[in-house]
Amino acid sequence: MSRTAQGRAEEFQALRPLLFSISYRLLGSAAEAEDAVQEAWLRYDAVEEDPASPKAFLSAVVTRISIDLLRSARMRREQYVGTWFPEPLLEEPYQDPEHATELADTLSMAALLLLERLSPLERAVFVLREVFGFPFDEIAATVGSSEAACRQLASRARRHMEEGRPRFDADRRERERLAERFFTALHDGDVESLRTLLADDVHLVADSGGKAPQWGTGMFGGRNVVKLLSALMPDFLRIGGVVEPHEVNGQPGAIFRDRGGLVITTWSLDIAEGRIQTIRAVTNPEKLGHIGPVADNWAIVRQVNEGRRPGS
Known part of the structure; x- marks a missing residue:
C-alpha cells in the first residue's frame, strides 16, 4: 500500500533527529547536516515506490549525501585559516537509550576531531555501526561495498578511535x-x-x-x-x-x-x-x-x- 504524502512527511519528521545526528557526526557541521537532511527529504518525496523501510532508505541517503559533502569539505579544510573545530552543538536531537553511551562519547569536540582522521568511508561505517548500531548488510548497501569490507573498515576505524579516545571523568x-x-x-x-x-x-x-x-x-x-x-x-x-x-x-x-x-x-x-x-x-x-x-x-x-x- 502506498503511503500518503502526509504519511511520508510524518515518517520523515519522526526520523529527522536520527538523520541529523548521523550527518552531523560525519560532517562536523550543523548547517551542512541540516542541508543533507533536507536533500534526503526531497529524494524521499520524489521516489515513486515506497521503500520497505523508510529508516533504512533515509539513513542510507543522508549518509551518501554526507560522504559527498565530506569529501569536498576536506579540501576546503586544508585551506582553513588556523585551528578547525566542528560547529558547536548545544543539544543532541536524537535519543536512544540502547546507544546512549556511544552517542555521548562521539558527540564531544575531542571525539569529532578523532573522527576527522578517518577516511570518509571509515567514518561512515564507524558512525553507522558503532554509534547507531546499524546491521552490516544495510551499511554495505549504503556505502556500496561488501559486508566483509565494511567489517574491516569498522575494525580499523574502531582501532584508530580507541588509540586516541579522549579521557573524560566518568562522573x-x-x-x-x-x-x-x-x-x-x-x-x-x-x-x-x-x-x-x-x-x-x-x-x-x-x-x-x-x-x-x-x-x-x-x-x-x-x-x-x-x-x-x-x-x-x-x-x-x-x-x-x-x-x-x-x-x-x-x-x-x-x-x-x-x-x-x-x-x-x-x-x-x-x-x-x-x-x-x-x-x-x-x-x-x-x-x-x-x-x-x-x-x-x-x-x-x-x-x-x-x-x-x-x-x-
Whole structure:
C-alpha cells in the first residue's frame, strides 16, 4: 500500500533527529547536516515506490549525501585559516537509550576531531555501526561495498578511535560541578581557584577561521591561561558581556554573549582527573549562526580597547 504524502512527511519528521545526528557526526557541521537532511527529504518525496523501510532508505541517503559533502569539505579544510573545530552543538536531537553511551562519547569536540582522521568511508561505517548500531548488510548497501569490507573498515576505524579516545571523568555530575566552579571563579576573578581547576598543561585554543580575533596557536599551561583569562574577563564584564553556562557537544561549556544577547563564542571543556585539560572556543561567526544572532567580535575588541584608554 502506498503511503500518503502526509504519511511520508510524518515518517520523515519522526526520523529527522536520527538523520541529523548521523550527518552531523560525519560532517562536523550543523548547517551542512541540516542541508543533507533536507536533500534526503526531497529524494524521499520524489521516489515513486515506497521503500520497505523508510529508516533504512533515509539513513542510507543522508549518509551518501554526507560522504559527498565530506569529501569536498576536506579540501576546503586544508585551506582553513588556523585551528578547525566542528560547529558547536548545544543539544543532541536524537535519543536512544540502547546507544546512549556511544552517542555521548562521539558527540564531544575531542571525539569529532578523532573522527576527522578517518577516511570518509571509515567514518561512515564507524558512525553507522558503532554509534547507531546499524546491521552490516544495510551499511554495505549504503556505502556500496561488501559486508566483509565494511567489517574491516569498522575494525580499523574502531582501532584508530580507541588509540586516541579522549579521557573524560566518568562522573558526569562531577564534571558539571567542576565546570560550575570554574565559571564562577572566572566571573569573580578568583585567580587561586582558577589555578586549582586547570591542569598544569591545560590548552586554551580557538577556532576563528580568520574571521574573528585569534590567540595564535592557543595558550598552553595553567599559569599562562590563568594570566590571559584574568586579563580578559574584567574587561568583558565591564562592557556588559555575559557568560551563560551551557552544555556544548555533550560536555560542560558556556555561551558568551554581548550585552544585547548576541553570540560571541562558545567554550567546551574537556575534564579529566579532576581538572580542566582543554578549553576549545569557537569564535568563527560562520559557525555560530545556528545558535542565534552573532556579535561582531572585532567590535567587542574595539569596545574593550576604548574602555582601557585614560579618561574613559
